[in-house]
Amino acid sequence: MDRLQAMAAFVRVVETGSFSAAARHIGVGQPAISKTIAQLEDRLQVRLLVRSTHGLAPTDAGLRFYERARTVIEGADEAELEARGAGAGLTGRLRVSAATTFARLLVVPRLPEFLARHPGLEIDIVLDDRVIDLVSEGIDVSLRMGQLADSTAVARRLARGRRSVIATPAYLGRAGTPSVPADLAAHEAIVYSQLESGWMFRKDGTEASVAIRGRIRVSAAEGIRAAVLADMGLTVNSDWMFAPELACGAVVRVLDDWELPPVDLWAVFPTGRLASAKARAFADFVEAAVDGAVARNAAGSV
Template sequence: MDTIRAMRTFIRAVELGSLSAVAREFATTQPTISKIIAGLEAQMGARLLTRTTTALVRTEQGERFYVRARHLVEAYDEAKADVRGLIERPEGRLRIAAPVSFGVLHLNALVLEFMASYPRIEVDVTLNDRFIDLAAEGVDVALRIGGELPPDAVARRIARYARTVVAAPAYIHAHPRIRRPEDLAKHTYLRFAWLTQGDALTLEHRDGRQTTVITQARYRINNSLAIRESLLAGAGIGLAPDWLVADLLARGKLQRVLPAWHASPHELFVLYPPRQYQPLRARLFIEYLTTRLAADTPGGAPG
């Protein structure tokens, strides 16, 4: 039995969730794929997948084997490429995860540009705001903005984004002027839901002074793109990072309120599993992100 081939088949069955989809990808038949999976399960002495009428589901043993199988296959591919002298030919499938809003506004265009430079690399992007387990979900590279970093991944800070209070010109002209942070309490405030500090907003002046204001947040949203659209519609004022609104500020669609004051910056991290053999495609993408995002970040800096 070709164990490497069997592991590849199992890995793709997990990722595609369908034996017929694997058969199409490998240009073979579904019975052949089923036979390969059955042979692997016999070799392992355990059931790896359970088949329902609608999907394939990993068993507990299959979950553990999937993580190790991916690492083994990637290490094998890297070793084979090294022996053949092909280490400088980036190819294969790259799996990326990122927050939804950042992915839509920034990552998507960067990935397309990256793929144009490396036509032999295939990319799977998952946009999700929840924290993910890189190893368990088979992710090569993940992006995370702020928050606690997982202990089982390598994290590199690649950009830092300023956060300031912004509003649409129409809102600013239609409401009392904001001269100092305390005035924010009298205005309609838009904020991200589930903030640990609640409605409290802490700002720092460029001279180092700090103050905290209790805002009146009538509208709380759990998606940054919705906050962006609400600010643009003149629904209120809000604290926003430059990665979310820099283009709107540049076009005059939004304006900074109290420009001498700012909140703690957003830090963008790239995360990847601590592997001994990291695929070349992942290394190239990490370096590409580090260079591009640091260069495109106003006032940003790589970690």
């Protein structure tokens, strides 16, 4: 293998965690991959990989080399893509991170369309409601909602969604339906612990600040959904998180004539390198998918 091929083999070993898996992806025998990595370490005079309980893992030097090598490989792929023309499909591996519930409801069900456009592309999806380090996790693009904590992040806003007070008809039948924001103080709220629990409602130039309190605080949106759908209380959340249930009437909006601050959906790219063509294309796809979901929800179907 030449230098670029050796770098590509090393990147694949790091991403798959084994020589055998990397060999299967590249289409060569395992001994060839082992020999290539050994030659690479000899040339660099540094150990790049160590064995761990989960397979092969990069050393500190290996991780630094992986980041550089991955950038080089992506650059070579983009150069070929440009040379072949915009009509060519994307190839290689794309690593995406996203909040679990958002991805489950609005992204994963629409992936077949994206993959059909690009049969040479593989996608790894890391589902985590927490903000993760894109560089150390090898993420190409992250889908994040709300305010971005890092003002230096390379980001693009894909959509702006509506926030609502949401509950099931069964809960409202038991606890009553609030008619003004102040009524929320008497209700059992399901609070998303990763977001603020104080909200500013607006209507016809009038503002009402309300602190949402409840006995249940949940750190992930899946738990919020489960608690609300179990008729345990109401919540303040994005309509995206309850799109199927809003469409079929399993949950309803209350205080619908009051406006809450909207929520933004961002595509965030690793700082320090240009977003790859794969990452940009995926962000474009998600933007269109979310726009379509919002339109369908407004029309009464998901």
